[in-house]
Amino acid sequence: MRGINPLDPAARPRQNRRMELFDDTPEPGPGSNAHEFTVSEISGAVKRVLEGEFGRVRVRGEIGRVSRPSSGHVYFDLKDDRSVIAAVSWKGQAARLSTRPEEGIEVIATGRLTTFPGQSKYQLIVEEIEPAGAGALMMMLEKRRKALAAEGLFDDARKRPLPYLPRVIGVVTSPSGAVIRDILHRLRDRFPTRVLIWPVAVQGEGCAPQVSAAIQGFNALPKDGPIPRPDLIIVARGGGSLEDLWGFNEEIVVRVAAASEIPLISAVGHETDTTLIDFASDRRAPTPTAAAEMAVPVRSELAARLSEIGARMIRASRQRGERQRQRLTDLGRALGRPQALTDPARQRFDLIAGRLEPALRGFVRARRDRLSALPLSLSALRVSLRNRRDRLIDQSQRLPLAMMRQQTRRTERLNDLGPRLIRARARMLGDATRNIARDRERTAQLARRLIAAMARLLPPRRERLDRLDRLRQTLGYKETLKRGYAVVHGPAGLITRAEDAAQTPRFEIEFLDGRIAARPESPSQKPARKPKPEKDQKSLF
Incomplete structure (x- = not known):
């Protein structure tokens, strides 16, 4: 086996590669024909062996040291009481994770093992993360x-x-479940009210974004728009497990519920179920039916209440009238007899009446004597009246003749002005017709010139506007965020230096799809790394 390359797949069967790679044959002496491997060959062989032996695995452990760089990838550690495995979730996979990695929770990560030759270590490429039981979910919650x-x-x-x-109630729930029917039935029984339903998914990955979008959509409706803005919002869902209700524990839903300008009732689950939206809402209902009861009063009770108040008001009015009448009667007893008030005046009248007749006779006698002393004045007045009457009769006889002469003169003047006015009107109409024709021709000429100018000027200006719009989109920081960058916001503005970020107790990192809160990691929080034992490179062969 000394002359065989263990990195050559054709030189040995697949099942013997691991044995040959870690062969403990004594090191060859000087001058032997043993093959010399490069670092890349060794790294590739380890990679193939590791990925061949461990394809797709599920690893249970506690998450530690979570890092989210601007590239969008997520780096974290999976550890137990004795070992640590480096894990990474690429940008596309991290966006599809049902559970976001958070430090300190126990999870089951599904992925594949591979190596990273650049640092001579192995790592787990995570494709899915799920909490390791209800205890992990409760800890995260x-x-x-x-x-x-x-x-x-x-x-x-x-x-x-x-x-x-x-007047209008907005309901955020599934349109096909029994929850909406219970709410509508209870509202119809208590007080019929207009209801707007925003259909959403009440569990699964789409639950949190759809519920938050529904609450924001109701708040965005104008008050006097074609669709009436609700006066109250009910977020409702039936009972379920902690995993089924997890969408209402998401941070985006809690923040949108807390920021809602419209009062909000949370009716998620049964009475024993508690979600984070219950704490952020203005009122929590144990069940969706109880939410409908909180929303509106009972119509029959209101009618009975109004009848009772009306009866009380009538009784109070009658009692007040009786009290006023009794008070008037009491005050009337304190007054004296009416005859006692008029007797002094009647007595004075009797005394004056006896003196009135002689006084009137004396007054008439004095006036008659004065009138008889003025006969000459009356005669002169009669003569003056006669003269004025004769003058008035003479003027009345001359008046018709003067009016006839004046009317004749005015008729002759009108007859003279009529033909002149007709000729002037004809002349003015002709001038106006010619001016209108000239102005119409000039307007048509200007319109043709304007259309030609618009056809000549609009294309280059539209093209320039399109170029500027494309330039705006290219230079905007949103396009930069799409390429994997992020923006760091601090309390005093943007943070562009690592030194400033380390001195800021808390800041936010803006990605393409939103912001997340972050804080700098102190040296004391970093887990101590175990010293790597020096590997015997000779033992690989």
């Missing part, structure tokens, strides 16, 4: 709940009261 609660998303101070009688 509790960790996420504490982080979101620390941001104040669950504070009672930010929760708003529900509207007493909403």
